[in-house]
Amino acid sequence: MENKNPKIIPFRQKVRDRRAITVFAGVLAVLVLVLAFFVVDGGRNWDAVRRFLTYGRGEQRIDRGSAGHWTLWDGRLVTAGSDGVVCYTPGGDMDFVVSADLSSPELIAGNRTLLAYSAGGSRLVLLKDNGEILLELKDTGPIFDAHMSADGAVCCLSSGERDKTVLQVYDRRQLNCYTVRSDTRYLARCAVSNGARYVCAVALEEEDGIFQSVAVIYNTDHETPVAEVSLGNQMIYDVRFWDNNCITLVGDSSLITLNPAGDMLSQYAYDDLLAYTLYGEDFSAIAVGDENGDNLLTFDQNGNLLANLPLQSREIRLTAGGKYLALLSDDLLVLGNRMLSCGEGQTVSGVISGLCVGDPGVCYVLDSRGATRYLP
Secondary structure, eight states: OOOOOTTOOOOOOOHHHHHHHHHHHHHHHHHHHHHHHHHTGGGHHHHHHHHHHHHOSSOEEEEOSOOSEEEEETTEEEEEETTEEEEEOTTSOEEEEEOOOOSSEEEEEOSSEEEEEETTSSOEEEEETTSOEEEEEOSSSOEEEEEEOTTSOEEEEEOOSSSSEEEEEEOTTOOEEEEEEESSSEEEEEEEOGGGOEEEEEEEEEETTEEEEEEEEEETTSSSOSEEEEEESOOEEEEEEETTTEEEEEESSEEEEEOTTSOEEEEEEOSEEEEEEOOBSSOEEEEEEETTEEEEEEEOTTOOEEEEEEOSOSOEEEEEEBTEEEEEETTEEEEEOTTOOBOOOEEOOSOOOEEEEETTTEEEEEETTEEEEEOO
16 A cells, blocks of 8 residues: 655646746836837937827828917927917817917927017916916016026016116016116026026126126025126027026027036037027037038037037028927928937928927928928
8 A cells, every 4th residue: 555645745836837937028028128119219219109199190280370489388389479379289279379469479388387478578478288377477668588497487587667677587386586676787688497596697788888798697595696707799699597507598609508606617609600499408509600611519408519410501490399409401301309310301391480399209390371290
């Protein structure tokens, strides 16, 4: 008779356990490949998926009356003019309209807010992404310039009754947190940092009959400027704060980057400024002519040169938004990134009045009757 011990249990590896391990390893490998597909190339593969899901394929036309200015705001086209601010859905339908007489409109898009104002007028509105008005200025003097940080802080330069310029700063809760009244010099350009911690204004001065631009940097916890930096005998066209760390100023003869303490981090000089944009996600771009010929250049937030692309024509339009840059040269539209890695060009016809570009890689080309959407 066979003697069996019931306390001894023989071990047998089950086939289904081996299958489960194999399936798990396969799923893990697929996930790694999917993540790699989306992460490489600056995330543009993921943008291609988003474009397809949001916009489908091919061009789209939005017909409307002439608009004075336009921008892309979280993938939506926004136009502004004398009839107000109009926002369109990605499908081309009208999302919302905000009535405002903006005869010389300017638009700046943030994360969830949009700043619209009339340059030389007296109207400024800050909008939420559903069209709600968060801040409205109507009783100011003529507005010289206004700007918004990524988190919704706002600064505005306007003329005063007794002052040459009044600089007002509003925090991201739309509270007036800082005011500068300049009675000795004009302030022509301004930019505010995240959290309204710093504000930079460009002052116009004259010394011995020579015009000078001066960057005046304020910490909004202090009454007087923390730094003043001479920018030389050049007109400054635009200013941008990169978080709270760097300030980029583009002028008619150089691109300058400062820190809030007033130290100059970089300066790139040129002979001719053909076009510029400071509104890439983490880069700026200029098209310039100098001893090296005509070139398109991109710079990081610290003013370091990233990439250089020779230009074949001086008749160009340039804009940036998110990770993308759009260049319209003659009739050829090219989309690229901050390293000037560009896709295949697309032919654009008609009399073009402007263009705008943004994530996830969508571009609108505008004419007097409306806008045409292009996808890479």
